Amino acid sequence: VLSFIIFICYIASLAASFMMAPLLEFLLALFLFFAYASKLNEKFKGVHWPLADFLRCVTAAIIYFAISIAAVSKYNDGASKAAGVFGFAATIVFAVDFYITFNDLVTFLKQGSSDSPEGHKTEDEDSDSDSD
Numbered sequence: 383v384l385s386f387i388i389f390i391c392y393i394a395s396l397a398a399s400f401m402m403a404p405l406l407e408f409l410l411a412l413f414l415f416f417a418y419a420s421k422l423n424e425k426f427k428g429v430h431w432p433l434a435d436f437l438r439c440v441t442a443a444i445i446y447f448a449i450s451i452a453a454v455s456k457y458n459d460g461a462s463k464a465a466g467v468f469g470f471a472a473t474i475v476f477a478v479d480f481y482i483t484f485n486d487l488v489t490f491l492k493q494g495s496s497d498s499p500e501g502h503k504t505e506d507e508d509s510d511s512d513s514d
Contacts, residue, residue: 384468384472385411385442385472387468388472389401389405391462391465391468392404392453392461392465394461395453395457395460395461395462395464396458396459396461396462397456397461397465400449404469407438407445407446410438411438414435430490432483433490436480436483436486439476439479439480439483442472442476443480447469447473450465450467450469450473451466453466
């Protein structure tokens with residue numbers, strides 16, 4: 383929702399050249415929302431969904447921070463200033479989402495490593511040493 387509001391602000395401002403970043407972020411977030419809602423993440427196991435969400439959050443936070451600085455410092459109209467302020471808010475939101483997604487990604491990667499043969503081997507070795 384925040385990406386869509388920023389997109390509308392950029393359309394109405396003199397900084398209309400920045401409107402593509404929030405539009406792409408909005409569409410990407412919408413795609414991931416529908417992918418998770420329709421359980422595509424369970425159907426397509428080859429795609430690392432937490433990694434895709436993690437990369438989206440990182441790039442969104444960096445891009446929103448950069449274009450918000452440019453919009454606030456370079457343009458003087460109210461819509462550009464509003465888009466910049468909303469962009470800084472989006473940077474904070476995506477940074478928090480980045481942190482949460484990073485924890486999910488670590489959990490996802492730990493599950494993947496425990497399914498590997500090396501993971502089972504080390505567990506077997508640990509249980510053998512405990513029984514001695």
